[in-house]
Amino acid sequence: MLAVIAGGTGFIGRGLSRKLLGDGYDVAVLTRNPDAREKVAGRRIRYVKWDGSTAAGWGALANGAAAVVNLAGANLADKRWTPDVKERILRSRLAAGNAVAEAIAAAKSKPGVLVQASAVGVYGSRGDEELDESSPPGDGFLAEVVRKWEYSTAAVEEAGVRRVVIRSALVLGRDGGAFPRLLRPFKFFVGGPLGTGRQWFPWVHYRDEIEAIKFLIENARATGVYNLCGPQPLRNCEFSRIMGQILKRPWWWPVPAPLLRTLYGEMADALLLASEKVLPRRMLEAGFQFNYRTAEAALRDLVAPR
Numbered sequence: 001m002l003a004v005i006a007g008g009t010g011f012i013g014r015g016l017s018r019k020l021l022g023d024g025y026d027v028a029v030l031t032r033n034p035d036a037r038e039k040v041a042g043r044r045i046r047y048v049k050w051d052g053s054t055a056a057g058w059g060a061l062a063n064g065a066a067a068v069v070n071l072a073g074a075n076l077a078d079k080r081w082t083p084d085v086k087e088r089i090l091r092s093r094l095a096a097g098n099a100v101a102e103a104i105a106a107a108k109s110k111p112g113v114l115v116q117a118s119a120v121g122v123y124g125s126r127g128d129e130e131l132d133e134s135s136p137p138g139d140g141f142l143a144e145v146v147r148k149w150e151y152s153t154a155a156v157e158e159a160g161v162r163r164v165v166i167r168s169a170l171v172l173g174r175d176g177g178a179f180p181r182l183l184r185p186f187k188f189f190v191g192g193p194l195g196t197g198r199q200w201f202p203w204v205h206y207r208d209e210i211e212a213i214k215f216l217i218e219n220a221r222a223t224g225v226y227n228l229c230g231p232q233p234l235r236n237c238e239f240s241r242i243m244g245q246i247l248k249r250p251w252w253w254p255v256p257a258p259l260l261r262t263l264y265g266e267m268a269d270a271l272l273l274a275s276e277k278v279l280p281r282r283m284l285e286a287g288f289q290f291n292y293r294t295a296e297a298a299l300r301d302l303v304a305p306r
Helices: 011-022 083-106 141-151 154-159 179-187 206-218 236-247 257-264 266-272 281-285 295-303
Strands: 002-006 026-031 046-049 067-070 113-119 162-168 170-172 203-205 224-228
Touching: 002 011, 002 083, 011 026, 011 206, 067 083, 067 206, 083 113, 083 141, 083 154, 113 141, 113 206, 141 266, 154 162, 162 206, 170 206, 170 295, 179 236, 203 206, 203 295, 206 224, 224 281, 236 295, 257 266
Parallel strands: 002 026, 002 067, 026 046, 067 113, 113 162, 162 224, 170 203
Antiparallel strands: none
């Protein structure tokens, strides 16, 4: 069984590659820098060079693959959102999606499933409104980018390929993503909520993110959109309180919203201050069992000594 992963050298892709390889899959990771090597359970991940925008050099891997997973796209939080950065964020996702769709269209034996990455940012900031997979997209740059990212591979469904769209919340993990940056202020006794802290703060533990993707790959009845987020939503101020209590650090020093906007511009409202009360309704209906159902359980695991 071959799993082809675009964006497999990123935070989520690395964990998914190791998980699938350890569970008996052959794994091919598409990357601009194929010199990396990793051995898992006595077997090696195969790194295949690609340009991020076409199927040249790797497209044949889609032929008969068990799964193709598209996680590729420029980091949303890497730089302040200038017009050039915003264009790069959108262009990188559309180019990768188009390349994946091109490879699948050319495959004589279609892959078993395409997993298309997305994000809960598609819903936009919606206050206290409960958001599940049936909720319409919201407004703003991030919502527009995510909506177009999802659509970039929609054509494969016309060829009869099962397609799953994963709308991920903030993924909490020790070795990457935003969590180490969220943790740092608490370690220095200056942790606290972002802005008022009243905004809903969707999250998912790294282990659940990886296992949910594998679950959707292997569940032949899974199709369409799935929210990947913890099943018990909480506000940002509650997240900060739990973090502070676990670490035995202050948690009540807020970071004012105007300061966040000064530092990060438009990104602050989209990624830090947006209120998204997202629920993983379809994951629960499909029978997925979350290992970390509450933020407290997830945070205790992540800050525990190893």
